Amino acid sequence: MDGPATAPLPLTRESVQRAHEVISSHVHRTPLLSSSSLSHDTGTTLLFKAENMNRSGSFKIRGAAYSVACLTDEERARGVVTQSSGNHAAALALIARDNNLAAHIVSPRTAPPAKLAAVRAYGGDLTLCDASIESREAALAEVQQRTGACYVPPSDAVNTILAQGTVFLEAEEQAKEGGWGGLGAIIAPVGGAGLLGGIAVAARGTGVRVFGAEPAGADDCVRGLADGRRLTDFTPNTIADGLLTPVGANNWPIVQQDVEKVLTVTDGEIIDAQRLLWQRLKTVVEPSGAVAFALARSQKFRDLGVEGPVCVVLSGGNVDLDAPPPWVKA
């Protein structure tokens, strides 16, 4: 795919800091929430980085903002295009609208209706296709050829990874400002691993332990790490619709080198965690956004013996509010 022509920055903490300077006027500095009851229940001081409360309802706004900021004038004139079933699509449509650019979005018909509605609400030009990878790639190629728009990938471009890593910089600062001193560890969910990869880059040299949380029904990362190779050929089956993609090629070596461990959680654990976040933190998270908390609550996480506060990244909050939540029997 034809990506932004701008030379990618190196994957370093300093590059994440530079990305943060560029995007901070375009995205929210989301709250770092605490809950004495949830901390008490888990026996760990938990701090929740509420990226579900970021613009467009997820951390994806960071990557979209930075990708668009890095476009040349000529590229901006052509507009942007992407292929996504969810939060990246909405984020890119919103950032494009901020910048008066055309946004062409290719999404599978099976994408969550609430996420497609967000793309339309932000003025994105939506092309629906079938769910297969072939159909999605063909539709993307067609739109790109027809419009000449510049491709902004969802999770595996270097600029995207750097921008997602800004979550870590803010959490680190906010943990100090809030009087918690600093972080002992951070947990991020894993799909394409742009968020986890960026966080791991940003955390280099800080001593903060970095963990990934993956749905058991889309555990390509955990199995790939065990096998020593990136898995791309698998059929995911999980309620966490934002984490279906395999780990990207650029993210893979970062996950191998800079992430201490990736652990899985079941869909049942994800739903329990999601309900608790709505109830106790009063924050609307989608299933994917509750995966890191599901891990934080588990015995296997406690067994890792983390010392100091644990930052749990709530990655997104885009759900269909007209349907009953997954813990309510329809």
Add this chain to the structure above:
Amino acid sequence: MDGPATAPLPLTRESVQRAHEVISSHVHRTPLLSSSSLSHDTGTTLLFKAENMNRSGSFKIRGAAYSVACLTDEERARGVVTQSSGNHAAALALIARDNNLAAHIVSPRTAPPAKLAAVRAYGGDLTLCDASIESREAALAEVQQRTGACYVPPSDAVNTILAQGTVFLEAEEQAKEGGWGGLGAIIAPVGGAGLLGGIAVAARGTGVRVFGAEPAGADDCVRGLADGRRLTDFTPNTIADGLLTPVGANNWPIVQQDVEKVLTVTDGEIIDAQRLLWQRLKTVVEPSGAVAFALARSQKFRDLGVEGPVCVVLSGGNVDLDAPPPWVKA
């Protein structure tokens, strides 16, 4: 009723500041949220003070924390008692637990189950009674006589009013820190009016315009202001279950003198506002917590010609998550 023996502070902005120093380690400094889309849709810069995200799920934690902090050692030994159908009960039970005090809570059987469950979860000793004022007062008197516990009223004690006013101090500071300069106005919901009254006291001399928002089905404050007398004899009928009480006697003169205007919203407007807050801000508010936003969205509010950012207080977030939300047909 036998209240705390501590001499009440005068109702001044300085007393609110002093209350803030006392409670700030016991309550959250809740986020001040913004949304470019909601601001765009209403044509006003809206800043949302997310008290629904405070400990126990509402601003009531402030009054409870200050009331308990003001008790003498002898009073603490006797424990605390209150009569409330909801958020004050949960807040007092949580603060009592923090302080290792007994909390005796009298609630009508008709109170929202989620709110009663919270009282129990925080270790409160719950006494159920009938919904009539007579039954509630008789049950309160009985519990108070049996236990000797110190009465902590929900909204009309001077210390409670001062503590609820700390919401304004934080919003004012956060609006500056966030780069919005300051506030043009603030809107708070009206039940007993402890929150609105405290905010009005805290806002004295600042030039910030103070407005109240009341459900049309519990509009004793609006009608009372028109009549020039406090109304106490009415039967409320609104989805906003936290705003059923008449304006308290201590709050009444403050509302008359320091609040520019109180305006009503319908239950339909409240439900629409509640859904929008869940969807766009990703924050779980209860109907009462959406009343101020319902007013902020109305033409009659726009007609007031406020200049500068408007702070909308989201007062609470305690809903039954196992039932469908009010915008979903069961």
